[in-house]
Amino acid sequence: MSAEALLGPAEVRELAAALGVRPSKQRGQNFVIDANTVRRIVRAAGVGESDTVLEVGPGLGSLTLALLAGADRVVAIEIDDTLAGALPATVAARLPARADRFALVHADALRVTELPGPPPDALVANLPYNVAVPVLLHLLAAFPSLRRGLVMVQSEVADRLTAPPGSRVYGVPSVKAAWYADARRAGAIGRTVFWPAPNVDSGLVAFTRREPPATTADRAEVFAVVDAAFAQRRKTLRAALAGWAGSPAAAEAACRAADVPPTARGEQLTVADFARLAEHRPPRP
Known part of the structure; x- marks a missing residue:
């Protein structure tokens, strides 16, 4: 896609200023300001033109625009009133030819159990760091159609989600994620691609859905x-x-x-x- 359609540092700050938005630490908001990073995420996720992609926490739309350029459809879940209200207009202004393929759900991702349109194939998101694990586990449970995904989370959380048995950081997130999918580390993300820059490193976790263990227990x-x-x-x-x-x-x-x-x-x-x-x-x- 053209670089003009994506959001860079200046565009992100201009949008935020126009909306009166200050990133909320309470909601784990760190906006991606680097176009190369969102391109990298879309490539690593293997997003294709037949995919319906679910995104959580789209914020000002940095990753949304890159996803929409490559996928058939993008559904984004945003809890913030101001950001949810502004994102459709951003998409329409920067990718007008694809705007009809975008849908926004203004809700708490932890409570969403239905989505408009066809079931999503993939989850690709910069997950809010303070709720990343519960959101991921909830969406895997709520939407069995999610066959694969790539999420950006705090580096320490990425280690836990992908840890094998016997690892020092193997724990509840590791086991519960393994119930749904095979997960692996898919790269690291530097702090400088965010605004504001977080105090922690970030990592990418790729997952592929598989059947849970054969068992009579639920x-x-x-x-x-x-x-x-x-x-x-x-x-x-x-x-x-x-x-x-x-x-x-x-x-x-x-x-x-x-x-x-x-x-x-x-x-x-x-x-x-x-x-x-x-x-x-x-x-x-």
């Missing part, structure tokens, strides 16, 4: 075990799952029935291990 039951196992990270499963199972002895029995060592810790288990544990939770009174 997702909520599996996630309950995961939460319990990591609530007391340094304890063995026999101790950490005592509350979940009803007692340490019951937790040990569940572990043995699931072929999981009761002396292991949560960070050593795969999502399939947690699914087997969920199947063997003792009946509660």
